[in-house]
Amino acid sequence: MSQAKFPKMLDYEKLKQQFGESSTESDRHSKYVNQKLDHNIENGAEQSAQLYAEQRFENDFNAQDDNAFNAEQDLAPKPKGLTGTRLRSYAFAVLARKEYSKADLIEKLATWAQDRDEVLTLVEELSANHYQSDQRVAEMTVRSQVRKGKGPNRIKLALRAKHLDKELVREDIAEIDWYEQAYQLKVKKYGTDVSKDPKIKSKQIRFLQYRGFEMDAIMKAISKKTDE
Template structure:
């Protein structure tokens, strides 16, 4: 129905067609306000109308930055991502910094890092410096802070 790739076509969506396109986007996935405005402005004739529409959709809870933050956080944790990588993902969605901080405060990062370490390397605490370094690099790449990493790789199963 709608052309989803960039083209040289004139920006013509207004009124009900713009509203329909916004709903079509939101039925597929959740967008942050900034992402939705950006997507709609590709085809909208009037940027002011887009801003008003997105504000209205947010007020009616069809669009929610809070929901986007929660879903992104849950998805990133499922993928085994650490604090830094998740912050990056949330910032890329142009969410409010305070909202990001609130979402991240709830997570036990040490537990996340420890579970990931067990999944990849087992419960045994590495004595070999090369193995330790490999575990540290793995968790760093995933976005965990060094203090959390060092605690996670030194943690025993009795400490759970």
Template sequence: MKDSPYPAKKVPTGNRLRALGFALLAKKEYSRSDLKQKLLAYGADLDEVETLVEELAQQHYQSDERMAGMLLRSQIRQGRGPARIKQALKKHDIDPELAQQEYDEVDWFQQALSLKIKKFGSEIATDPKQKARQIRFLQYRGFAMDVIMKVVNYKGEEDFY
């Protein structure tokens, strides 16, 4: 690549790296780990990136706690259960404790029930194959087995409330 018609890419440093960090955070919420990886992909120096990410976190431009809450709400809207949400938090290298308060406020039974009704209707499945299908569906979505069994056998309001 000696005589490339394209100019060589400049590696972002200093104010250029800072502007890039702000530009990334203006578009989307990132975890510390994700932001660091994103900035390193531009060829920036590791020490400089770590310093910048730490500074952005101290000034509250970047927050793993905010990212955890946003990710939790997003996953719930997509019909995901506790196990899948913890998996998503781990993927973004976020401590699940950061979203624990919001996590504890969620009624997982109600989430699973509304998901089951949306997909299969409100009737209780009597056919073992249909019941197994519902169980597999809710397991894949990340719900615990005790919640799944309550949802699959749920008859109405008088059952659990």
């Protein structure tokens, strides 16, 4: 497979022309998203510079591609489906919108493709050239779930839903202080007081269990005093 078939920099202008983007609407939406992100940062939103950059990049792409890469409509295939360069262009358009696990990307492309074997070959090539990466998707999933206050059990479910092997991020999950995560979530929901009421304690336990935390982290979290 020659490098020419997979240019390192995608020609998004060409793709936008191919898929019929309304640039005025896209620019207007992108400007609104960026202004909103700037406003959140100025008012003390608790995001790191890296997270802010990632979100801006992601939102820019989403705004830019809402019209340009609505491939399900623009590339609605004939009964024979997509093949060759049309399938390849669709694959790039899909990946420009968001990250997909290998299994999910195969199913996404196979919906519109003529030949599933061609899809399998194409996805392997995309993966080999790092346009698709299960590792990248898994790491993004972990970060997203942690930001949402989810514990390790919920993260494992999220990985399974994306057909991702949890071993890809085993070290990442092991490095997180789940006790501290559970405690911060408990404080945000119930405050710093350590309740002796069995009903309140049971409620807190159920809440943290639903969020996906292990019982040892939960018990430490609901028992921790502010001076400890």
